Amino acid sequence: MTRAIMLQGTASDVGKSLLCTAFCRWFHEEGYRVAPFKSQNMALNSWITPDGGEIGRAQAVQAEAAGTRATVEMNPILLKPKREAVTEVVLLGKHFAELEAGRYREKGFETGLKVIRESLERLSSRFDVLVIEGAGSPAEINLKYRDLANMKVAELADAPVILVADIDRGGAFASVVGTLELLEPEERRRVKGVIINKFRGIRDLLEPGIRWLEERTGIPVLGVMPHLDVGLDPEDSLALESLRLKPATDRPCADVAVIGLPYLSHFTDLLPLAHAPDVRLRLVKSPADIGRPDVVVLPGTENPTEDLAWIRKLGWDKRIRSLHEEGVEVVGIGGGFHLLGQTFSVPSGPDSRPLTCPGLALLPVDTADEGNRQTARRSGVSRLPWAKGVTVGGYGRNPARIMSDSGILPAFEWNDKEAEGAVAEDGSVWGTTLHGLFDNPAFTHRWIDRLRLKRGMSPRPPEWETFAVSREKLYDRLSRALREHVDMQKVLEIMGLSKK
Structure with a gap:
């Protein structure tokens, strides 16, 4: 019993x-x-x-x-x-x-x-x-x-x-x-x-x-x-508000700033980074508090249109663009990938007619969320220039269909040869709808090594334990x-x- x-x-x-x-x-x-x-x-x-x-x-x-x-x-x-x-x-x-x-x-x-x-x-x-x-x-x-x-x-x-x-x-x-x-x-x-x-x-x-x-x-x-x-x-809004990530340290570290969108979702995509040595992960809600990180992350969002309005109201769009021009990497995950493009379309209203919004134009792509509610686990390989051929897996929902891409490169390729996401030629801006990406140790290690080297640091220590072990x-x-x-x-x- x-x-x-x-x-x-x-x-x-x-x-x-x-x-x-x-x-x-x-x-x-x-x-x-x-x-x-x-x-x-x-x-x-x-x-x-x-x-x-x-x-x-x-x-x-x-x-x-x-x-x-x-x-x-x-x-x-x-x-x-x-x-x-x-x-x-x-x-x-x-x-x-x-x-x-x-x-x-x-x-x-x-x-x-x-x-x-x-x-x-x-x-x-x-x-x-x-x-x-x-x-x-x-x-x-x-x-x-x-x-x-x-x-x-x-x-x-x-x-x-x-x-x-x-x-x-x-x-x-x-x-x-x-x-x-x-x-x-x-x-x-x-x-x-x-x-x-x-x-x-x-x-x-x-x-x-x-x-x-x-x-x-x-x-x-x-x-x-x-x-x-x-x-x-973290699960609910109260837990997220009280979430303490890595505080400032005198040691050199890769600085990853996550934009605290009002409708932020899947923040757990970034938690493996919080466990990595010499990586500082921050949740930032005001442009005045961001400083000059190594990476700006636009995370998942359950409401990209309202979050985009919030971004523009607070001046985040200008600040992110300025940081990118200074050499800061910009990453979009889930709904955050939509925000990086020239335009994105999402279902709107009871008849689910598409609503098209101008994005941040950091990637020359136009994307559409066609309201597909199917969730699925996916696996394939990375096409990002610093992690080509690395096996990745995760899960997705509401995949972004790229309507036009102006020759942009896909970020990943699934096992069925379907392209996913997008990356600028120099790798300085990239996005994906795949959640759980940083749960892949080989991929995450390559990415953090890239950030460490840009900081003049040595590659990650070989004894770094995986997120699963921790x-x-x-x-x-x-x-x-x-x-x-x-x-x-x-x-x-x-x-x-x-x-x-």
Whole structure:
């Protein structure tokens, strides 16, 4: 019989995703077949499963920590903000609709509930343990009657709930008590424990508060997790705003500046660079703060037209062009590739008629996003001048069809000989719709070597570990922290399990 445990939070960004990742690795190490589950996820960053389905990035990370492949059942509903109050709904990995928030809550509840129930049944047939992540808070009283992410899911999975509170932001004890007070009696009975997360102080000083909380609520505090600066993939807007990349250093390093677009998506494309030695990765929102980096990156965007208007309003277009004239490399990924061209066309309105916009004209191409909602994994070789013939792979969605190219060179060539992306002849500007490009170690090493040499630095050190290896070490570190700071024997008892 499959057992489940659900982690719900007193608010957004309290560390549920990180803790669920730790739980997945811990159960995997203990010999259980474990899978993550988040019924409904609103995410800036997504992941494409091996069969082409799209899910939230956090569940893909958790599946990796659990030692299993990510599937669409692990995140059956994905919500992707497109513009103010409008969200794309992805069901079981496939595009379903674009809906206003109110309409989705009213019209999508029964459909969503059916998909969630079926996904839980499929996962339960394959795994011993499900680690379920809630969303936001279970006590949003104005939303509870249509909530598809918290207590209704706990009920469907018959899962005990651990409530997670973020002590770093203050008010942790009040947030726990307040959350419990706003739950219905049957919901509160599901809460079997509390984890206080992101603690930076001396544990002994916290003990009086823990004793008071347990006496006040009758619910045990299962552990106090320290503040872990581990750099897991950011998922929602709050996590992205607080994301700390590499600070300034006196050491020579390649400086990569990422433009912080309002509708930025797939920021995780750049995370392998944050783990590379002697590379400084920065998220920059104002032209005044960019300085003179080695590279300017226009990242993915869910709304290229509004992001382009923002770029022009703040004067980013002039600043990027000026930097390029000074020898700074410019890269566009996903929607950022569209912005680099002379013009780009995107679907607009309910009839999906194309809207054509002038781009930044840094690449002499005209591109069109034809509204293709199919997601797929691709593989091929690089045609970039400094990485010719290097094998690459990743995933794509809404590929850019190049309408005219004025003799521009393709950046990549897929195994079916289809050309993709574009690159200036000298390699100083290039773009692609491929996501996950920097997850390819050989390609990433070549690119960083290029940046280092331009800085007068030596090539990368041969002992540089790959991003995949560093992630495995991160998962192990999370599991060790869980063993040290949380009573996992008590968690097993709550779930009705015995230690293997």
